[in-house]
Amino acid sequence: MTATAAAAGTAEAPRLGGLMQLGLLAGPLLSMIDSSIVNVATPDIAEELGAGLPTTQWVVSGYLLALAAGLTTTSYLARRFGTMRVYGAALAAFVLASALCSAAPGIGVLIAARALQGLAGAPLVPLAMSVLLGRQGAARRIPFAAGLLFFLAPAIGPSFGGLLIAAGGWRWIFLANLPIGLLALLGVRRLPAGVAPPADGRARLDPFGLALLSTGLVAALYGASRATVDGWSRPLALGPLLGGGALLMGYTIWALRTSQPAVDLTLLRHGRSALALALSVMSSVVAFAAVFLLPVFTQAVQHHTAFATGLALLPQGLITGLGAAAGQRLADRLGVRPLVMAGFVLLAVAGGGLLFIDERTPLWATAAILSGRAAAIGFGLTPLLSVMLGPLGDAQMADGSALFNIAQRLGGSIGVGVLGSLLAARAAHVGAIAGFHEIGAILSALALAAAALAALLPGRAAV
Structure with missing residues (x-):
């Protein structure tokens, strides 16, 4: 697509009213908040439903694993049945699952309802991203409000959950989804027909590739989560992680050789797109x-309450969202390469503040260090996404968005698992504070390595 055509296409795109925008933004917002909001509720759920904490933890893990499995089917469903039809059905199922969670009489029903909620929530983020980015032409810019909400949502989950539990109990965490979700469904019904690519009746299911991808992704994420708790040497961690990695490697080989894979990986053949994806995972x-x-x-170590910790984490979520929303505008003025490089260098410098945190550091100082890191991370997110998705046509946006979300989830989980296990091991030898400082140094070094790689990015987002 030429620049003129892209501009014309963007200019001719129908404007979306407030309720329509809510329809596109509320689904991803609810899905991402529910990834973290239940973390603070597990003790209350265990006490009320008479379940042990290991069993109750599946209320969190079941959602995340089902979400990962659902991501693998998103691209095919969007191609076969149409992006907005799948998005609307997934949003309706998410609202229904939220109602089931709020009324669950026992832990088994709650875990099952959370798994359904995860499956339904999986398509919401990549499909909304594909619609919003597809409307921008070749520039692939995320609108300001969308960038703010998409990257703010994961951080406000614990704080928002703590407030809802204090107000009415853990069931309010799920009840809060209902009015927002129902309003969003009304907005989806009002969206114009041409807002996203239509259904393609010739799209074929890739059962073998889907089995490889979904099983591999779920196994790898499960192994990484177990490693965070039990260490990497335990069979329940190492076995699923290695098996999942082998399956994912098998899927990569399969997807590059088949005509209609479950998730198209051809964007990885674009060197700059692959580099932008790798940098986003490092971030x-x-x-x-x-x-x-x-x-x-x-x-x-510092003996603060969970609620006080949640409040300290909240500013970084807001700043990440603001940085992500402003990142594209800054990239238009400064260029992608210098902005992303500067962001990673700033991330390394701000992350150096972690080396000075000890048992006496006040929470406000910790929040300030996190806010500096958050600004640096936020500035590079949307420019990297623009570079990654720039070569793709509108019909490929669902695949690109799904791949971005899969890579982010897998890379983040494995990275956290590695560093969490390393922290536990080092804390046993040199103490918790010294071990934490070593992790801070590793994170700063990783940011500097990413800054060096960012020198290979294009100067502008459009490629």
Whole structure:
């Protein structure tokens, strides 16, 4: 597509009213919030439903694993039945599953309802991203509000969950989805017919590739989650991780040789797209590691409450969202390469603040260090996404968005698992504070390595 055609296509795209925009933004927002909001509710759920914490933890794990499995089917469903039809059905199923969660009489029903919620929530983020980016022509810019909400949502989950539990109990976590989800469904019904690519009746299911991808992804994520808790030497961690990795490698070989794979990987043949995807995964590892490890540190070493920790984490979520929303505008002025390189260097410098955190560091200082890291991460997210998806046509956007989400989830989980296990091992030898400082140094070194790789990016997002 030429620049003129892209501009014309963007100009002719119908404007979306407030309710229509809510329809596209609420689904991803609810799906991402529900990835983390239940973490703070597990003790209350265990006590009310009379279940042990290991069993109750499946309320969290079941959702995340089902979400991963659902991501693998998103591209085919969008091609076969149409992007907006699948998005609307998934949003309706997510609202229904939320209602089932809120009314669950026992732990088994709740775990099953959460798995259904994860399956239904999986298509919401990549499909909404594909619609919003497809409307932007070749520039592939995420609108400001979308960038803010997409990257703010995961961070506000624990804080929002703590407020809902204090107000009405853990069931309110799921009840809160209902009014927002129902309003979003009304907005989806009002979206114009041409807002996304239509269904393709010739699209074929790839059962073999789907089996490889879904089984491999779920196994690898399960292994990484077990490794975070039990260490990498345990069979329940190492076995699924190695088996999942082998299956994912098998899927990569299969997908590059078949005509209609479950998730198209041809964008990896574009060197700049593959590099942007790798850099976004490195960014997610650095970001998720701190979000995962710092709450453990603040509660176990500094003895702060979970609610106080959640409030300290909240500013970084807002700043990440603002940075991501502003990143594309900055890239238009400064260029992608210098902005992303500067972001990773700033991330390394701000991450150096982790080396000075100890048992006496006040939470406001920790929040300030995290906010500096968050700004650096946010600036590079949307430009990297633009570079990655730039070569793709509108019909390939669902595949590209699904691949982006799969890579982010897999890379972040494995990175957190590795660093969490390393922290546990080093803490046993040199103490929790010294071990935490070593992890901070590793994260800063990883950010500097990413800055060096970013020198290979194009100067502008459009490629």
